[in-house]
Amino acid sequence: MRNKQPITLDGRSGNVVLTPTRTPPIKLDSLRHLRDEMGRVYREAWAGKIDTQDATRLVFVLGELRKLYEVIELEQRIDALEGKS
Numbered sequence: 001m002r003n004k005q006p007i008t009l010d011g012r013s014g015n016v017v018l019t020p021t022r023t024p025p026i027k028l029d030s031l032r033h034l035r036d037e038m039g040r041v042y043r044e045a046w047a048g049k050i051d052t053q054d055a056t057r058l059v060f061v062l063g064e065l066r067k068l069y070e071v072i073e074l075e076q077r078i079d080a081l082e083g084k085s
Contacts, residue, residue, distance in 0.1 A: 028062075028065060030069070031066060031069060031070070034062050034065055034066045034069065037062055038059050038062050038063075041055050041058045041059055041062070042055065042059070
């Protein structure tokens with residue numbers, strides 16, 4: 001089976017290297033998106049696609065973003081209740 005990923009020749013060594021492909025940006029602007037990304041990281045770690053230590057670090061950062069998002073959301077709600085819009 002033929003690999004469909006683009007390749008490049010290294011100009012110095014002449015070796016074939018895989019050309020990096022752009023991945024679409026990850027949406028992290030809601031709790032649902034953060035949850036989905038945590039689930040994706042978990043599934044990739046479970047499948048052995050990424051190292052579990054890397055997965056732990058990524059999920060930690062996503063958890064911190066979740067906390068930040070919650071604080072901002074609560075702050076906005078309090079401001080709305082106090083009429084500070």
